[in-house]
Amino acid sequence: MNLLIYKTPEELNQDLADYIIKVAEVSIEENDRFNFVLTGGNSPKRLYNLLATECKHRIDWEKVYFFFGDERNVPSDDENYNGLMAKKELFDKLEIAEDHIFYINTTLAPEKAAIEYKKAIDNHFKGSDPIFDFILLGMGDDAHTASIFPHTKLVKNEEATVSSVFVEKLNTYRISLTAPLINKAENVAFLVFGENKAEAIKHVIGGEVKDFDTYPSQLIDPIDGKLTWFVDEAATKLLES
Numbered sequence: 208m209n210l211l212i213y214k215t216p217e218e219l220n221q222d223l224a225d226y227i228i229k230v231a232e233v234s235i236e237e238n239d240r241f242n243f244v245l246t247g248g249n250s251p252k253r254l255y256n257l258l259a260t261e262c263k264h265r266i267d268w269e270k271v272y273f274f275f276g277d278e279r280n281v282p283s284d285d286e287n288y289n290g291l292m293a294k295k296e297l298f299d300k301l302e303i304a305e306d307h308i309f310y311i312n313t314t315l316a317p318e319k320a321a322i323e324y325k326k327a328i329d330n331h332f333k334g335s336d337p338i339f340d341f342i343l344l345g346m347g348d349d350a351h352t353a354s355i356f357p358h359t360k361l362v363k364n365e366e367a368t369v370s371s372v373f374v375e376k377l378n379t380y381r382i383s384l385t386a387p388l389i390n391k392a393e394n395v396a397f398l399v400f401g402e403n404k405a406e407a408i409k410h411v412i413g414g415e416v417k418d419f420d421t422y423p424s425q426l427i428d429p430i431d432g433k434l435t436w437f438v439d440e441a442a443t444k445l446l447e448s
């Protein structure tokens with residue numbers, strides 16, 4: 208695991224954008240495509256904007272396929288739909304072709320949406336192991352990642368798949384890649400900044416004992432891939448040095 212700590216979110220985003228560009232270049236050179244899993248929430252907005260503007264000409268976007276690590280069970284025009292945020296910040300600006308974007312279909316019941324999403328992933332990988340080139344993850348202040356929330360059935364899911372989950376504290380369903388599927392990836396990066404994440408970082412990165420049920424982000428540990436944490440100083444202020 209590689210922990211990179213930045214003074215500000217701006218510096219973090221710049222470096223993370225450069226990192227994504229390098230991984231994309233290697234994937235495109237080796238496989239003629241880059242399979243990129245996006246995170247949702249608020250944290251990645253500036254990064255996506257940066258990729259779509261200042262970094263626009265540094266990636267061959269026609270070779271990029273976009274997926275989502277998780278989705279909220281809301282209509283696709285709801286402002287909480289992760290896909291809508293990515294569409295506004297990234298896809299529309301880059302004029303990404305629709306058949307390169309794998310949205311999670313929330314017009315279906317959550318369980319069916321998860322099944323269909325896994326099918327779409329399997330089709331894309333043409334039956335070979337679904338190993339994504341790059342998975343970008345966020346982390347909530349409760350240490351959830353993707354939609355693997357504390358004390359939910361997803362924490363214990365040992366299958367590399369996509370699953371729906373009812374999150375009691377939010378009183379809603381989510382659809383999420385499971386940790387075993389995430390852990391197959393070539394590269395996984397966490398994007399975490401802000402003081403409100405400090406307590407979670409203390410336990411997830413600094414914790415001596417594993418308590419997956421309370422801190423689901425601890426589940427992320429790629430089998431053969433590389434894990435990098437991009438965090439700012441505020442988020443690490445409770446980490447003992």
Ligand SMILES: O=C1O[C@H](COP(=O)(O)O)[C@@H](O)[C@H](O)[C@H]1O
Nearest residue numbers: 246247248249250345346347353
């Ligand atoms: O609900 C979600 O939250 C996490 C964390 O979001 P952030 O804005 O605090 O970084 C995010 O990774 C996930 O995709 C999203 O659905």
